[in-house]
Amino acid sequence: LESIFWDISMRTVEWDYDLAGVKLIDQRLLPGELKVNFYQDHHQVVGAIRDMVVRGAPAIGVTAAFGLALAAFQSSADTPERLMADLQVSAQEMRESRPTAHNLTWALDRILNGIEASNQTIGKLRIAILELAQALADDDVRLNQQMARLGAVLIADGDTIIHHCNTGALAAVDWGTALGVIRMAFEQGRKVHVLVDETRPRLQGARLTAWELKQVGIPYDIITDNAAGYFLSTGQVQKVFFGADRVAANGDVVNKIGTYMLALAAHDNHVPVYAVVPSSTIDLSLANGRLVPIEQRNPAEVLDLEVAGQPVTPVGSTARNPAFDITPNRLLTAIVTENGIIYPPFEQNLGRIVAGN
């Protein structure tokens, strides 16, 4: 399987072994410009996650892992134990950069739990951390392809699919989650058409998903988030697909703001709804979605819109900008993971699949 970025032969997030640092596609500039940023300071990586240079649950998990490797190389600790203490501080800073996504915490814990300070040199520890981060990145691509293969059977020839936010190669290291499933069905020869909802406020659908679909050649139309209900209720849509930033033990899905309303409209019209997530997104420690902290972002993201060069909102307006919402498990048809397609009752079936991971 070729990378979607064959033209620049790189992943969304990547460690540069020559320059010793993290490379990120600056997703804020797409689709106008394809630019790669380079970071050698782990504080800058935290900033890049917070400012959404990189976004998408799998992608920020791997970015944080490489960020932790940077922190290890930057640390001036003179014992392995002090290095470990420095890493704990850096990891906490990264966790707080985007509080909702589970992959971020999951990736950091995977690394911190994977190394052992005793009987190690600082140099060996640094290499071990980088190797763990690299393994996470490679695993992510492999898992995404596995999910795409498993999920593609859900898509029939001729399907029109509404897709929310961006869940493609840009949201992961490569390939993606929900968009990966759609792409796999397309590459297997099935005709699909995607209604790309623009995903206000940051417009990841209009900017990134449209751009990725264009690269791959999948036909699409952009719609406002508002319009999904119209297309669903007029029988023009066969499936709804999205990813998730966290899935609770009962199958509640915490995902980009607007997912709940989309899933509700699909459910009201008996259109199947699928969340596609690596099992690292599933947080069995949370009984339900209401327990997940919802990030409140800068109101400027809502207010900074322009049309024809003119600002849209009255001067002095205020806004509220929750970044995620909770889609209750009752609205989901199935959750697609690299370990299989999980159907209700999610409470029983999710635990089994994650435990088996």
Add this chain to the structure above:
Amino acid sequence: LESIFWDISMRTVEWDYDLAGVKLIDQRLLPGELKVNFYQDHHQVVGAIRDMVVRGAPAIGVTAAFGLALAAFQSSADTPERLMADLQVSAQEMRESRPTAHNLTWALDRILNGIEASNQTIGKLRIAILELAQALADDDVRLNQQMARLGAVLIADGDTIIHHCNTGALAAVDWGTALGVIRMAFEQGRKVHVLVDETRPRLQGARLTAWELKQVGIPYDIITDNAAGYFLSTGQVQKVFFGADRVAANGDVVNKIGTYMLALAAHDNHVPVYAVVPSSTIDLSLANGRLVPIEQRNPAEVLDLEVAGQPVTPVGSTARNPAFDITPNRLLTAIVTENGIIYPPFEQNLGRIVAGN
């Protein structure tokens, strides 16, 4: 009651008796600029409705009525019968400018049915048409104030209300429908807070409703349309209000795209949903909302978004842009009209209230 436009002492739509033509606030320029356009050609009035210089069901009804008066003055007919024939052609052109709104057809029919060619001079007919149009405009303000008084009882002190699109003074001749109800409750001394959904694609919420609320001094926050579900499901909203472009005999509401998803999310969280409409918006000839033609507008309205001076969508992207959707009657708590607040079963109760008009 003072007009919301006291500072410029004019209505959204008005006949200028000195210059003999129609004045419209150019709503495409708000909130950046408050500009009044003047029209002496009825074809230009059709263009102004189609291009949304003026929008809002009551406002375009009255605009079309004044447009018909212009057509009467412009006609070169030499007999009353030929004038009537010219008016039929002009009326048809106006009806087709926005196919979904019922008030447009209703207002034109009110005028065409209100005049009688026999035993009339052309000059007297022209005056009669203008007088009927002026009466429609004056009636609209009176009806809106009546609706606002009736509906205001639904709003409790401390309510946070989600409001969709624009239904204020700008959507009517003055005062408005749903926003008029909110304003009346506020002026009666109740504390209200409005979550203004921006209403993609044309952003009438972010542009116009926010501007009107600011004029009146009602506190508000702008939210993306996507975010309504979050606020509803976290118990932060007590009521949902919107207007309508057409209400079918069974109470199905055809309104600005996105209304259906908003009503669905409110209903899913047991938050009351109110449509506020003059009885002229109720079309008893249509059994249900599915029979209403849904206007498909220019995809450029979806694609022309910019952030920081940069276009958002990839070059060559296509879009679909339905302007309205259908909110099934089961999602509505009540419909507020100038003749009373109507509760289910709408099929029985709507007929009674409109018949009594």
